[in-house]
Amino acid sequence: MDQIKIGAFIAATRKEQHLTQEALAEALGVSNRSVSRWETGKNLPDVSLFTPLCEILGITVNELLQGERMEETVIMQKAEETLLTALTDNDRKIRHVNRRLLIVSTAGAAVIVALLSIVYLMFFTPCPSHDGDTGEWDDWFPLHSAYTLALNDAGQPVFKDPAKAMRKAKSDCSDSIRALQKEHHLLPLSRFYYKPYKAWAWQLVASSQYTAVTAQGVDLAMFLDIYENSF
Numbered sequence: 001m002d003q004i005k006i007g008a009f010i011a012a013t014r015k016e017q018h019l020t021q022e023a024l025a026e027a028l029g030v031s032n033r034s035v036s037r038w039e040t041g042k043n044l045p046d047v048s049l050f051t052p053l054c055e056i057l058g059i060t061v062n063e064l065l066q067g068e069r070m071e072e073t074v075i076m077q078k079a080e081e082t083l084l085t086a087l088t089d090n091d092r093k094i095r096h097v098n099r100r101l102l103i104v105s106t107a108g109a110a111v112i113v114a115l116l117s118i119v120y121l122m123f124f125t126p127c128p129s130h131d132g133d134t135g136e137w138d139d140w141f142p143l144h145s146a147y148t149l150a151l152n153d154a155g156q157p158v159f160k161d162p163a164k165a166m167r168k169a170k171s172d173c174s175d176s177i178r179a180l181q182k183e184h185h186l187l188p189l190s191r192f193y194y195k196p197y198k199a200w201a202w203q204l205v206a207s208s209q210y211t212a213v214t215a216q217g218v219d220l221a222m223f224l225d226i227y228e229n230s231f
Helices: 003-016 021-028 032-039 047-057 061-066 072-123 162-172 174-184 195-207 212-229
Strands: 149-151 157-159
Touching: 003 032, 003 047, 003 061, 021 032, 021 047, 047 061, 157 162, 157 212, 162 174, 162 212, 174 195, 174 212, 195 212
Parallel strands: none
Antiparallel strands: 149 157
């Protein structure tokens, strides 16, 4: 838009309406200085003033933006051009914003994944283990490869394959697990949620008659004691 041309047009149409700058300013609720700056092309009126300004000056918004009088057919054509330009600009802005949001969200997701990976590696990766004398604990569990034991650097028993051991224990101790879940409203037993089972399993042993569920509670508690060492 040509601000100088628009300013001159505002001044000319104001004079056609026999209005002073002061009168126009008062009608629009602005200062005389604002009208003067419009007419010299230093500033444009605020968009919110376009409609009342045009009504006072007896012109259309398209004429104001073009800085000249136009025939009706030309006004319609310019209106279509202005609309298309606005739609194009709006579409461009939306694409730009969407692109920025995509970049930000992708970067944020990457940071979250990286942090989760670090946390997982720090707290949920099996600890280093080595073969050694595990006879003291081997009799605690049925003979099965899932329960194969090793020793960590502190000489504590650990499962060589904790994930496999967990799957096997959930199968072997399913009755006690269900009993604990029902009685204490526990979440499913998992690598990320096992400590409540570890605490309540011993209480299940202490507070119940010796049954199959109680026996499984003993097995589960002993399993979780060693499972915890494995990380």
